[in-house]
Amino acid sequence: MTFREINSKMVEATLVPGQRLFSQRGAMLAYRGDVSFTPNIQGGQGGVMSMIGRRVAGEATPLMTVEGSGTVFFGHGGHHIQVIGLSGDTLYVEADRLLAFEGTLQQGTMFMGSQGGIMGMVRGQVTGQGLFTTTLKGHGAVAVMAHGGVLEIPVTPQRPVHVDPQAYVAHHGDVRNKLSTALGWRDMVGRGSGEAFQLELSGSGTVYVQASEEKL
Numbered sequence: 001m002t003f004r005e006i007n008s009k010m011v012e013a014t015l016v017p018g019q020r021l022f023s024q025r026g027a028m029l030a031y032r033g034d035v036s037f038t039p040n041i042q043g044g045q046g047g048v049m050s051m052i053g054r055r056v057a058g059e060a061t062p063l064m065t066v067e068g069s070g071t072v073f074f075g076h077g078g079h080h081i082q083v084i085g086l087s088g089d090t091l092y093v094e095a096d097r098l099l100a101f102e103g104t105l106q107q108g109t110m111f112m113g114s115q116g117g118i119m120g121m122v123r124g125q126v127t128g129q130g131l132f133t134t135t136l137k138g139h140g141a142v143a144v145m146a147h148g149g150v151l152e153i154p155v156t157p158q159r160p161v162h163v164d165p166q167a168y169v170a171h172h173g174d175v176r177n178k179l180s181t182a183l184g185w186r187d188m189v190g191r192g193s194g195e196a197f198q199l200e201l202s203g204s205g206t207v208y209v210q211a212s213e214e215k216l
Contacts, residue, residue, distance in 0.1 A: 002102050003083045003141045010075045011083060011143050013066070013100065020103035021066040023074055027099055033070015040065045061095040065103075074100050079145035079216065082152075082208060086172060089205070090137040093144055093170035096216055102140035110135050144170055148211030160202035166213035173205015 002021065004012045013021055015035060028037060040063045066072060075081065076099055084091060086105065101107075109132045136142055146169045155161050155175050162180070171177065180200045201207050 003143050005083055008080050009078055010073055011081050013072045015068055015070055017069050021100055022063045023066055023100035024076055025062040025064045027074045027076045029073040029075050031070055031072040035068035035070045035072055038065045080148055082144050082150040084142045086140055088139055089172050090135050091142055091170055091172040092133050092135055095134040097144045099143040099145050101136055101142040104140040105136045105138045108135045146210035147214045151209045153207050155201050155203060155205050155207055160200055161207055162198040162200050163207060163209055164213055165197055165199050167209050168199055169208040169210050171201060171205060171207040175201050175203040175205035177201045
């Protein structure tokens with residue numbers, strides 16, 4: 001794997017000639033070797049049309065291309081960093097949570113209504129994440145940011161997982177997600193538990209949950 005966790009808030013990436021990474025602009029903390037950092041006007045993978053799609057979807061985060069030979073240390077805003085390895089599957093994550101990812105991964109966007117229908121769209125509004133999310137597919141590693149530590153919870157067909165929408169970070173695998181509600185009369189009169197909405201993830205994969213209900 002290209003990324004190695006130095007501590008909870010820094011990762012080290014090892015670069016070899018011919019390899020390419022993408023990272024948030026300004027996320028480089030230090031580096032060794034012959035490494036270049038170039039602003040990526042397309043905001044990542046997929047060319048100009050893909051860039052336009054990400055901008056329309058609100059999933060365009062300023063990125064830079066990192067190439068050369070050496071090691072680079074990344075971190076941003078003192079956020080906790082979690083490295084996630086992909087083996088041919090797809091990671092679903094908000095663009096502003098991406099710290100860095102390998103250039104071998106195919107970047108795209110997904111309409112929230114395609115996972116969970118109308119409730120998927122409602123989910124985007126409830127969480128403040130909008131109607132689209134970023135996808136990264138293929139073989140490679142991704143470094144994502146979160147508040148506090150990150151809990152990695154397996155999702156199995158027999159055991160779906162329910163997550164507070166504000167604490168959700170990302171998921172991958174053959175997983176469907178939808179917003180479930182538990183509204184009762186107490187919620188209607190302001191005496192509820194404060195847990196009226198949850199994300200239900202079912203199928204086979206992994207969901208990542210941060211140790212906070214605070215967005216980045």
